[in-house]
Amino acid sequence: MSTAIAVNGAAGRMGRTVIETASERDDAEVVLGFHATDAGEVGGVPVVGSDGAADALTEYDVDAVVDFAVPEAAASVADACADAGVALVVGTTGLDDEQLDALDAASESVPVLKATNFSRGIQALLRTVREAVGALDGYDLELMETHHNDKVDAPSGTANTILETVQEQRDVEPVYGREGHAPRGEDEIGVFARRAGDIRGEHELVLAGNDEVVSLSHRAEDRAVFAAGALDAAAWLAGRAAGRYEFGTVVDES
16 A cells, blocks of 8 residues: 655755655655745645645555654644654754754644655664664764755754764764864764865764774765655654654664
8 A cells, every 4th residue: 555645855866866766666755845935846746835734644545754854844844744644754954943943832732753864774873873882882983974065054964863873882972073183082982074165975873993993974976865764764664652762663663
């Protein structure tokens, strides 16, 4: 059975990729898109302004929304999903506390899944990070990420998730870049963000000590990997009970 999906941010890079990726699947169909202004049509999908999202979700009988927009739009569509009783998958990063509160509020009425990265490989990386950091106590830690030149939030949401995973194992404080006289502290992790070209996403955690270096890295070759994961999450989430869900659970159960 195919899941009827609406894409928030349909005219953006990721929104277009989600629409294109869904067209090659049997378990998901994009029937509607939202954008800041009425975009008419993207990839054969009708795209309407986000102001009337709740009514449009009901009109098009949508099962789940996949959100790759901007933080303000993500919070707005969360309210619309709650009103229309539609599941919500959020891939937008850089949300502030008020916008995150909007997701929590929506999850009281509908199922909500937010992830900073919908790559299955990143899920495997996070599990490896937990094991490596736990096993290599005392090794120096450095975290680096690279994305395309239009990405506005830094560090990336994925880098922050890796950082949080490290901090589950060790009490370290992030140092965002270094300049001038900046000796390395014992309990710190350097965090660096690069922006260039059309790079889809690269993340690397380095652990160094005991005359050895361990490098854990992931590189996305195409945005379609994130679109596929978000569609997997939407198909899995639709019809579930209200509440907050994790992408790791989707990977484990599918």
